[in-house]
Amino acid sequence: MRLTLPALIAHGRYGRRMGLGPESRINMLRNILTGLVRHERIETTWARADEVRIYAEKLIGYAKKGDTDEKAMKMASFWLTEKDLVHKLFKVLVPRLGSEQHGYTRVFQIPNRDSLDRAKMAVLELRGNPFPPLVTRQPDSNGTLLNQLLCGYRQEVTRSRAAGGD
């Protein structure tokens, strides 16, 4: 293939280039996905986490069809290199994540890698994992100004409803 400029520029193409080629990319992502299913929270480069996320969600989507489904089993056995994880996928992860339609994984950016490449790193985790949460969002206390105003508004609505009902 000629080294033309359009071949080098993405021009809206989906999917990053990784490793030594497309096959190497799939193998690499497969290994990372196996690690994710085994450990449920892993640390990789941000680009790899972003790519694995797509395949992880698709895999769980397939696994939701059940282990009797031929296609689902084929996908699981291809993507999970360690075969004991196939059982974990169908019997543990699917019941846990089955109630949601999407968003089975979460990605958090972390400080860049210490080595010379200073790569942008991320933590990729499955929802409902047994570890303590990485990011906790503290909701505003009930005494803040906005919450107090809304409290008063709600009280008035219930009062007017009660008065209207009577």
Next chain:
Amino acid sequence: MACRVVSRVLSCRFASSSSASRLSSVQLQRLRNDLFTREKARQQSLTPRIEKIEVKLVGKTHPGTLFVMNKGLSTPYSCARHLSEWHSKNSVLALVNGEVWDMHCLLTQSCEIQFLTFKDEDPAEVNKAYWRSCAMLMGQVLESSFKEEFSVELLQSPEVTVLSGAFCYDVVLDSHLDSWNPSKENLRALTRAVHSLLHQDLPFEPLEVQPKVALEMFQHNKCKQAQVEEKAAHSPQGTVRVYRCRDFVDLSDGPHIPRTGFCSQFEITAAHSLGPGPWGQVRRFQGLSLPRQLQAFHTIWERIRTRAERLVEVRAPSQAAVSTSVPAERSLPESQL
């Protein structure tokens, strides 16, 4: 007609404070402002030498930090600036030895300090200070918005809880305006005047003065003079606290927020006529505001704004409720009083 107006304006401009002719609000404002500046300069000259005091930070963020500040010159705001920009931009009040202080109040001795923000566990004091500051801004705009031929006498901003939904300022307008009711456009114009003050990010300067200085400041306002005497009687040192925002000076019960830039969404929602009182036809102007850190989505804002248009009744001192036939429930655990 034009020469009559001109002569009236001229006579007002050159009238002395002791004459019988009414001073315009601009002149009264200037008078109070000059007295404030003079008193502030006098109080500053009482500390000629700079002495150092030690201020210790307690609380959640950076506990145990020691600041070496200047006595009579430093404020909790300067301590916050030593700490970080976040602290200086988000601290609303300071707890100095357990007492609630303004951020711009001068520190006079070694003490323990803690900063209060809008998002604390219990921001009751912060909310009260915010409501007071918003009421004062509304009063400032009301005093300066009417034409010179109409007199505006500010009575008081009643201590209203945040739960009632709006802050208020009671005002007595000129007798020619007894039948006038502000339209939506008028209220919008007043709101825009307040927004211009907010954009200027003016500081609220506190000053503790002797009652006679305060009486001199509010010599043309009998209601305020009565309040000065009442406050002086109740305060432990016998002094009265006044606050200045650009050139508007007003009495206040308690601390204010540091700067006007802390308010983001602000609207003067309604003006209700409370009927004739001892000072004249009293009008209650009401408004709603939210700080920069707690902005509301526009749909939510619309709902609480329509609620703020209803009259807020002040029943007993430091108790208020929105006017409905059913009294407000006070036993709910989430409500604060």
